[in-house]
Amino acid sequence: MFSDTLPKLLLExxxxxxxxxxxxxxxxxxxxxEYTWKDYYEYTKYFSLGLIKMGLAVGDKVAILxxxxxxxxxxxxxxxxxxxxxxxxFADSTPPEVEYIVRNSDTVFVVxxxxxxxxxxxxxxxxxxxxxxxxxxxxKGMYSYQKDPFVIDFYHVxxxxxxYEKECRGFFEKNIEExxxxxxxxxxxxxxxxxxxxxxxxxxxxxxxxxxxxxxAVDDWxxxxxxxxxxxxxxxxxxxxxLSSGLRSGATVCxxxxxxxxxxxxxxxxxxxxxxxxxxxxxxNSTIHAxxxxxxxxxxxxxxxCLRIAFKVIDAQFQKKPVGILWRGLYKMSxxxxxxxxRDRIGLSNIKWxxxxxxxxxxxxxxFFHAIGVNLKQIYGLTEALMNSVHRDGDIKPESCGIxxxxxxxxxxxxxxxxxxxxxxxxxxxxxxxxxxxxxxxxGWIKTGDAAYITSDKHVxxxxxxxxLVDLEDGNRFSPEFLETRLRFSPYIKDIMAFGExxxxxxxxxxxxxxxxxxxxxxxxxxxxxxxVDLSQKAQVSDLVLKEVARVNSVxxxxxxxxxxxxxxxxxxxxxxxxxRTRKLRRAFMVQKYHDLIDAMYTDAEEVAVEVPVTYRxxxxxxxxxxxxxxxxxxx
Amino acid sequence: MGVKRQTDKGSEAxxxxxxxxxxxxGVTALKDLSLEIGGQGIFAVIGPNxxxxxxxxxxxNGFYRSWKGRILFDGVDITQLKSAKIARLGVARTFQNIExxxxxxxxxxxxxxxxxxxxxxxxxxxxxxxxTLKQEVIHRKxxxxxxxxxxxxxxxxxxxxxxxxxxxxxxxxxxxxxxEPKLLLLDEPMAGMNMEEKEDMARFVVDISEEKKxxxxxxxxxMDVVMxxxxxxxxxxxxxxxxxxxxxxxxxxxxxxxxxxxxEL
Numbered sequence: 017m018f019s020d021t022l023p024k025l026l027l028e029x030x031x032x033x034x035x036x037x038x039x040x041x042x043x044x045x046x047x048x049x050e051y052t053w054k055d056y057y058e059y060t061k062y063f064s065l066g067l068i069k070m071g072l073a074v075g076d077k078v079a080i081l082x083x084x085x086x087x088x089x090x091x092x093x094x095x096x097x098x099x100x101x102x103x104x105x106f107a108d109s110t111p112p113e114v115e116y117i118v119r120n121s122d123t124v125f126v127v128x129x130x131x132x133x134x135x136x137x138x139x140x141x142x143x144x145x146x147x148x149x150x151x152x153x154x155x156k157g158m159y160s161y162q163k164d165p166f167v168i169d170f171y172h173v174x175x176x177x178x179x180y181e182k183e184c185r186g187f188f189e190k191n192i193e194e195x196x197x198x199x200x201x202x203x204x205x206x207x208x209x210x211x212x213x214x215x216x217x218x219x220x221x222x223x224x225x226x227x228x229x230x231x232x233a234v235d236d237w238x239x240x241x242x243x244x245x246x247x248x249x250x251x252x253x254x255x256x257x258x259l260s261s262g263l264r265s266g267a268t269v270c271x272x273x274x275x276x277x278x279x280x281x282x283x284x285x286x287x288x289x290x291x292x293x294x295x296x297x298x299x300x301n302s303t304i305h306a307x308x309x310x311x312x313x314x315x316x317x318x319x320x321x322c323l324r325i326a327f328k329v330i331d332a333q334f335q336k337k338p339v340g341i342l343w344r345g346l347y348k349m350s351x352x353x354x355x356x357x358x359r360d361r362i363g364l365s366n367i368k369w370x371x372x373x374x375x376x377x378x379x380x381x382x383x384f385f386h387a388i389g390v391n392l393k394q395i396y397g398l399t400e401a402l403m404n405s406v407h408r409d410g411d412i413k414p415e416s417c418g419i420x421x422x423x424x425x426x427x428x429x430x431x432x433x434x435x436x437x438x439x440x441x442x443x444x445x446x447x448x449x450x451x452x453x454x455x456x457x458x459x460g461w462i463k464t465g466d467a468a469y470i471t472s473d474k475h476v477x478x479x480x481x482x483x484x485l486v487d488l489e490d491g492n493r494f495s496p497e498f499l500e501t502r503l504r505f506s507p508y509i510k511d512i513m514a515f516g517e518x519x520x521x522x523x524x525x526x527x528x529x530x531x532x533x534x535x536x537x538x539x540x541x542x543x544x545x546x547x548x549v550d551l552s553q554k555a556q557v558s559d560l561v562l563k564e565v566a567r568v569n570s571v572x573x574x575x576x577x578x579x580x581x582x583x584x585x586x587x588x589x590x591x592x593x594x595x596x597r598t599r600k601l602r603r604a605f606m607v608q609k610y611h612d613l614i615d616a617m618y619t620d621a622e623e624v625a626v627e628v629p630v631t632y633r634x635x636x637x638x639x640x641x642x643x644x645x646x647x648x649x650x651x652x
Numbered sequence: 653m654g655v656k657r658q659t660d661k662g663s664e665a666x667x668x669x670x671x672x673x674x675x676x677x678g679v680t681a682l683k684d685l686s687l688e689i690g691g692q693g694i695f696a697v698i699g700p701n702x703x704x705x706x707x708x709x710x711x712x713n714g715f716y717r718s719w720k721g722r723i724l725f726d727g728v729d730i731t732q733l734k735s736a737k738i739a740r741l742g743v744a745r746t747f748q749n750i751e752x753x754x755x756x757x758x759x760x761x762x763x764x765x766x767x768x769x770x771x772x773x774x775x776x777x778x779x780x781x782x783x784t785l786k787q788e789v790i791h792r793k794x795x796x797x798x799x800x801x802x803x804x805x806x807x808x809x810x811x812x813x814x815x816x817x818x819x820x821x822x823x824x825x826x827x828x829x830x831x832e833p834k835l836l837l838l839d840e841p842m843a844g845m846n847m848e849e850k851e852d853m854a855r856f857v858v859d860i861s862e863e864k865k866x867x868x869x870x871x872x873x874x875m876d877v878v879m880x881x882x883x884x885x886x887x888x889x890x891x892x893x894x895x896x897x898x899x900x901x902x903x904x905x906x907x908x909x910x911x912x913x914x915x916e917l
Contacts, residue, residue, distance in 0.1 A: 045796035046759075046808060156800070159863045276806035 021195040021221040023097045025228075025263040030057035033266065037239065040086045043273035043281055051086055053266075059086070059174060061188050064094035066177030067125060070168075071148060072098050077121045077203070079103040081114065081136070082129025084245045084271050087153035087170055089259065091127040092249065096201050096221075097191055103203045103216070104250030106597040107133070108590070115140040117205055118147065121216055121446060126150045127170070131157035134167060141166065197222035203446050204252045204399050216446035217399045219252065226440035227402050228260030230421045234406055235289075235369050239266030242287040242366075246278055251598065252399040253373060257291055282363030290370050294377040294501070295599045297392065300362060301381050302507035306533040309507075310540070322350035326387035334383075334412055355388045364390050371395055371406075376478055378501040379414035386412065394418060396476055400455055401438045401462045405476050416475035426470060427461060433482050434468035435461035467495070484603055486516050494523060494576040496603070499568065506564040507533045511588045513601055514578060515614060524617045525581035526610060527561050528588055534560070549585045549642055558583055558647050565649055579649055580617050582624075585642040592630060617646055666691050666867060667712070667835055671721030674707055674891070681707040682718070682891040689835065694861045695869045696878045698902075699888035700911055705871040706748060707891070709837050713745060714738045726834060740768060742834030746824045746841060748871075754813035758804055758823050761812055762795040765830035798826045801864075802856060818849035825856065829864075836860065838870040842877055850874065854881050879903060887911065 019025045033039070035054040042049055051059075072078065078095035080088055080102060092102040103121045105114055107129065114136050118126065128134045128150050137150040152158060153170035161167045181188070201221045205214040231237070243262060247254040262269050267289070272281035282290070292300070308319050329347040332339045339347075359365045370385070373395040385392040393407035396417035404426070407418035420426055423439035441462060444452035457463055467479040479485065480495035488494050496514040503512045503525070510530040516523035531548055534557055538545055545551040561583055569577040588594040594606055607614065609628070616624035623645045630640050665688035674682040681704045689695050697705050710716045712723060714735040722731045730738050752761050769791065772783040799808055802822050807815050812823055821841060828836055841857065842850045854877050861868050872878050878885060878899070885902040887895040889911040895902055902908055 045793065045800060046805075047796075157859060157863070274803075274805045277808075280806075280809070 020197045020225055021096070021192075021199065022201060022224055022259065022263055023093060023192045023195050025225070026057060026060060026093055026097075027189075027192055029053050029263060029266055033239075037266070038268050039266075040089070040269050040271065041242075041285070042086055042271040043277075043284075046273075048270075048284070056086075056090070059090040060093045060097060062174045062177030062181065063090055063170070064097040064177065064191075065180045065184075065188055066173035066175070067094060067100075068098050069176050069180040070125070070173065072100055072125060074099040076100045076125075077103050077123045079105055079118055079121065079123040079126045080128075080249070081105040081107065081109070081126055081133045082153070083107045083275060084247075084249060084254070084258075085129065085153065086271060087127070087129075088249050089269070091151075091153075091170075092202070092259070096195070096199070097188065099191060099195065099199060101200045101203055101218075103205075104248070104255075105205070106248050106250045108597065109136075110591065111136045111139045115143055116213065117216075119144050120213075121203055122146055124148050128152050130154035131161075134158070134161065138167075195221065197225065200443060202252075202255060204250065204255070206399050215448060215451055217252070218443040218446055219255070220440075220443050223402065223440045223442060224255060224260050225264075226438075227256035228262075228264040230403065230423060230439065231256060231261045232264050233422055234408065237261055237265035237267050237289065241265065241267040241289055241368070242285055243267050243269050243289045244278075244282055244285060244287040244291075245269050245271050246275075247291055247293070248597075252402070253291065253397070256397075256403060257289075257371075279363065283360070284363075286363065286366040288366050288368040290364065290367060292370070292372055293598065294372050294381075297372055297377055297381055297385065298504050299510075301384060301505070302510075302530055302533055304358070304362070305507040306536060310536065318354060322354045323384075323387060325350050326355070327383070330383060330387045333410075334386075334414060351389060358388055359390065367391065369393060373397055373403075376480075376497060376501050378505040380502065380505040382412070382414040386414075396478065398436070398462070398464055400442045401436050401464070402440065404436050404438055413471070413475050413477075416471065416477045418476065419474045420476070426476060428468065428470060429457070429463075431482070432467050432469075432479075434464045434466045434476070434478070436464055437461050487518055488516060488575055492573075492575045499523070499525075499572070499576065499578065500601075502568045502571075503527075503564060506567075508537065508560055509564055511601075513588075513603070513606055515607065516576070520618055522579040523576055524614065525565065525578040526613065527565075527581055527583050528586075529557060529561065529583060531587070548587070552583045552585050553643075553645060555645075558645065562647060562649065569649065577649070580646055581649070582613065582617065582644050582646050585626075585644055586628070586630070586640060613644065622646055665689060665724075666726055667869070668724040669708075669712070669721070670723070672708075672711055672718040672723065673720050674704075674711055674716055674718050680891050681716075682711065684721075685888075685891065685893055686721075687886055687893065687896070689867060689869055692861065692865060692867050693883035694857060694881055695867070696882035696885045697869065697871045697888060698873075698875070698878055698885060698908075702890075703888040703911075704891040705888060706839055708888075709745060709839055709869075709871065712738075712743065712837065736768075739831065742832070743837065744828035744831040744833035744835070745837035746821070746828050746839055748839045748843060750817075750820050750824050752812045752820060752824055752827070755811060757809050757811055758799070758807050758815075758826070759792075759795060759809060761823055762798060762826050762830045763791060765827040766791045766795065768831070794832075795830055798829050801829070801859070802826050818845045818853075821845065821849075821853065822856070825853075829860070829866075833866060836866050836868045838868060838872075840871055840873060842872060842874045850877060857881060 019028050030053050033053040035052040037053055038050045039053040039056040040051040078100055080091050082088060095102040103123055105117050124146055125148055126137050128137055134150055134152050141147055149166050149168055151168045151170050151173055199221050200218045201224050202219045203216040205216050245258045258269050270285045272278045325346045329339050329343050367390055370390050370392040382392055394417045395403055396405040397403035403421060404424045405418045405420045425437040427435045429435050455463060465482050467482050467485050469477055480497035484496055486494045494516050499514040500512050503509050508530055509527055511528035513526045514523055529552055543554060543556050565578050565581060590597055613624055613626050623643050625643050628640050630638050667689040669685055669687050672682055672685045699705050711718050714733055722729055725741055770787050772787055776782040776784040807819060812820060841853050857868055858881050860866050882899055885899050887902055887908045894907045895905045
């Protein structure tokens, strides 16, 4: 029988493997450092005891602020072992965002990665009176804080716990044993695309354990697998994969050195399981295409020939049609000649399951990765309801999110909204019963807020957020997201916001170019530019974008084609609240922020002067002024 | 090391220049310059173009020879020593125009800086066994700590020729640190950088001084950076020292203002 809380699972794995098996691996000083299950257990144990010694009480909250590291995992489980609750905070949150979460969750200790994160806490500490201290795990740059009793070294707490254990032998084990599936293990703050302030979704131990259970039931993770921990643990998904599924299966969790070094680190690990956000797959796709475009002509031809063969085979497989032996042979050859090297280049040569969720991925991208031999599967899930559906091996529909996981039920409401009934769901929003109630319908189904339909073979296809579906003139419904994900397939387009509304006649687009790829393209084509602003307003760049827009337009019905567009002079930025921390568009905010621009695009103007307030990383504000050219797509 | 250590009591300073003069033909680069650098802190040399800032570095380094006076480093008279020897004594520097091996990676550039600390023979090195192997591991560890310190993990194995200018300056700083210096000379570390890179660099310089406790002597044009991070500022004009003191004092010093803005007509 499997244990019913994560701490019990940890204890179980520790008893099973001890120091005979590696549980975690992290890159530090250029070397992979290994931690066995004994290390995993002991760090968690002593940190937990240390926290208790420092005054952590049952039911308290411990917030963790930092990038993925073993200490993140240890602290999170340590809090749970002490019958406290863990609150994850995104590492790139600004001080006001951190303050909101720390205050709202009644956090008493913050575990922060390094000096940068500690500074955020010190900045807000006077405003949050409950806070007892901040604990850091990366000592770099902390020399000047050593005299501040509020700031404590992670390993000092571990040592404290080790001392404390001598006084209270068996206390920790008793704590684990007393843990119940109803204990709130985690509070995940939803990114807040919908409302203004994020809401803290509480997850019980039952919720956390169920996540790993249904996961391992679909894809049979084993203790021999390597998982790359790259998603922020502030997001429920990392809890479900790295923590819950990791603890259940005994797989080794690998932590890259820095977010910037993932592409080199992943090659060294060769993981079997990887989860990137849709944006990351998109950027990987862009990089591959841009690199191919830069190579010599014969190589380019080989790539295109191989890809054509692969698409032929993959498309047949997707439609479950038989593939002729000739094509199968050719595909095998393409793999030998090209694709296996390509997979190796991107660190996916051992990949068994690659996943994505979050913002919808373009079907083109899913198809592309399958073509080059990466088993990329789309997941549908909510923080409130865990993972609900996933593609099964051999049953991939590029436009869908797979079929329901065991124990999950789907239903489409009268308004076209997707409703779900999972085996375990969240325990409500922290201190917010009103919104909790709103999340459920009368029969206890969880409202997802997504418009969707279910195909005859039970695949779930998401159309977009309910709120964002736009009714156009003649009763047609247009989904901006649908357009956007398809346009982002282009290596030259990093972001796009499509817009249309009743009474406006047609759809427009605000495009953000991919600076690296377009910059490289400009250099290769002898176009001089100085800055992002300059590059974005070049006529040739606009032509480049036009081609991409026309390509996507050609597969869309008349009424949802982009008629006019601009190439924006800046990137969309999470620091300016244009995107959420998981890089989803905050549409309502954007429509308001760029209303002048949008209005101008519905006139005959050929260019428009924009003044956009910008917020710098350190909180300073400024105005960015530019003249932006408006382009019309002919034939729409 | 074959250098006689003079007992020079009464001098606490790590580096002492006494009456240094340098001229190229008829042009005087430095004139009767004396200064002292203590055991800790950030010391900045400022001055208009051609004031002799870089010349000071070149004299300390042994690239140029002063024709009078003497230079004492850590109690040793280095006035007549060769550059390589001065470096071995613990004086490391970076250059105004980056001088790295562009064909080598960041790690290799930093490892090259440690070659003088390798203790092995040519034979061992050629066949990569014995002490070479062990030493390589030891030195690599130090280099990796510097990479971590300067946050260069993502360019660790990238050829220096391929990385942007601002980062190359950081690699150069890393190479100077790899020599485990007792004194670090930085020649315009912020030149040609954008705002963000300057801020990063300023933070690294402060960290080197405060965390690693290595005294830093820097020449810099960026006045706001200098005034922000330096503990002591030395102002030069036409090879002469015109003022010395904490930044607040230098800012209001009339001679300094005159040197920068010129005499009133």
